[in-house]
Amino acid sequence: MSADLEHIRQIMREADCLYTESEVEAAIARVGAQINEQLADSNPVVFCVMNGGLIFSGKLLTHLQFPLEASYLHATRYRNETSGGDLFWKAKPEVSFIDRDVLIIDDILDEGHTLGAIIDFCKHAGARKVHTAVLIDKDHDRKARPDLKADFVGLPCIDRYIFGYGMDYKGYWRNANGIYAVKGM
Numbered sequence: 001m002s003a004d005l006e007h008i009r010q011i012m013r014e015a016d017c018l019y020t021e022s023e024v025e026a027a028i029a030r031v032g033a034q035i036n037e038q039l040a041d042s043n044p045v046v047f048c049v050m051n052g053g054l055i056f057s058g059k060l061l062t063h064l065q066f067p068l069e070a071s072y073l074h075a076t077r078y079r080n081e082t083s084g085g086d087l088f089w090k091a092k093p094e095v096s097f098i099d100r101d102v103l104i105i106d107d108i109l110d111e112g113h114t115l116g117a118i119i120d121f122c123k124h125a126g127a128r129k130v131h132t133a134v135l136i137d138k139d140h141d142r143k144a145r146p147d148l149k150a151d152f153v154g155l156p157c158i159d160r161y162i163f164g165y166g167m168d169y170k171g172y173w174r175n176a177n178g179i180y181a182v183k184g185m
């Protein structure tokens with residue numbers, strides 16, 4: 001069924017901007033500097049978590065000034081909905097990372113099921129060390145593993161459903177050039 005584009009446009013018109021483009025870009029640059037400090041000698045395999053991690057990964061990668069291999073994996077829990085279900089692997093990593101450092105880049109750490117499962121997968125598959133970077137860490141007490149923190153975090157976020165910079169509303173507005181919260185959610 002095709003989307004109701006008027007509804008999709010209305011979501012953007014009525015959304016609250018939580019972070020502007022320049023605030024997000026500054027956060028990405030900060031995360032890039034931290035990763036440069038900590039991982040420059042680790043020769044990591046860097047995995048973008050599709051789809052949401054696409055924009056953060058692309059922008060973050062250009063800040064990284066050391067040798068690395070970049071690839072992607074695709075795991076989804078929300079599948080274009082606004083509440084999550086079971087994690088579904090659409091594409092497991094194809095680049096070998098046995099005994100290598102891995103850096104996982106995703107857009108958001110919300111309840112943390114997705115990142116937790118990806119970390120477990122990489123560890124069981126033989127990664128030497130798994131590092132994680134997220135653009136947004138959502139602030140609430142529903143974390144699947146309260147001790148699971150991302151190593152690198154761009155920005156904190158209030159407990160609302162957000163979109164932009166890779167994050168979608170029903171598959172749309174991943175292209176929004178700021179971080180927006182859906183009205184009433």
Ligand SMILES: O=P(O)(O)OC[C@H]1O[C@H](OP(=O)(O)OP(=O)(O)O)[C@H](O)[C@@H]1O
Nearest residue numbers: 050051052076077078110111112113114
């Ligand atoms: O911390 P969690 O509650 O597990 O949620 C975070 C995950 O949810 C989104 O993925 P989604 O399943 O929506 O797929 P997408 O990347 O294609 O948007 C996002 O990209 C994270 O990977």
Ligand SMILES: Nc1nc2[nH]cnc2c(=O)[nH]1
Nearest residue numbers: 110160161162163167168
């Ligand atoms: N787009 C989007 N995806 C998510 N996945 C988990 N939480 C969120 C959220 O707030 N927005």
